[in-house]
Amino acid sequence: MRVIQVVRFGGPEVLVPADLADPVAGDAEVVVDVEVADVLFLDTQLRSGWGRGYFAVSPPYVAGNGVAGTVSAVGPGVDSALVGRRVIARVGPTMNEVQVPMGGYAERAVAAVGEVVEVPDGLPLRDAVTFLHDGPTALGLLHHAALQPGERVLINAAAGGLGALLVPRAKAAGATVVAAARGARKLELVREWGADVAVDYTESGWLDEVGGVDIVFDGAGGAVGEEAFGLVAEGGRYLSYGAASGDFPRVDQADASRRGVRYLGIQELRYDGPEARRELRALMAEAAAGRFRPFVGQAFPLERAADAHAAIEARRTVGKTVLEVG
Incomplete structure (x- = not known):
């Protein structure tokens, strides 16, 4: 079978096509x-050599x-009725x-059978894969934030695959949604997803906006992320889940305690x-019924995985990035 291997830690060029034996x-x-x-x-970070103290990749x-x-x-030990079923699954x-x-x-x-989730009829697999990681993350963020109707919410790095789910879900929960992203194209996109306010966090004065x-x-x-922490009102919540800038924010926990801000890393x-x-x-069923639309911003053939990584690292991507294999 065709695969893409990381042959050494480094830039996108270390992603190399290879042929391996079929798995059993x-x-x-x-x-x-x-x-x-x-x-x-995360794939681009691991390929570069980041995170080896946590993820055992070599x-x-x-x-x-x-x-x-x-x-x-x-x-x-697995029900043979699964053969022929369309699924999404985390692997590794x-x-x-x-x-x-x-x-x-x-x-x-x-994939371990416990990682397999069947895809409902009517939902293309290209759309279904957008929910695999970002779906549980978006649902988990909303769950932990305990968002209430009428609250004002800031979503940073909002034009990615997770933002495509989080912006409309927060809006549907009754929030006023402020989406922060980079560049005019991304700002237009987050408005289409339902953001009430769109701001460019690379521009001076974005915090005032x-x-x-x-x-x-x-x-x-x-x-x-560190600047955004200062915008949280007393008794608010700050949820840190990504490091698109290359690192997680360094939040002053003493300040969080003084202001009664709940910090969740x-x-x-x-x-x-x-x-x-x-x-x-349920989220995939909504999408299959046309009540909610996932967003694949760019798709690359399997052999062009290096181009996909380069585009992500250059911040040229919007929504979800996928590789088309079959």
């Missing part, structure tokens, strides 16, 4: 014939942590209770289990 499903596993692979900002390895496709085989071995993001940029991938907020959803990190934002999976299925 083990106990409680399935093989998925991949049609679409999810491309995450070259050569097949990049990628998420796929959409059709189950072609099942291992011992689990080490020390952490799933290692690898194995997705391939024609076929192995935002004003005070009850909640910050920060996917930018770095200086942008990425370690506190886990949202999984049966409830999360039910909500994920």
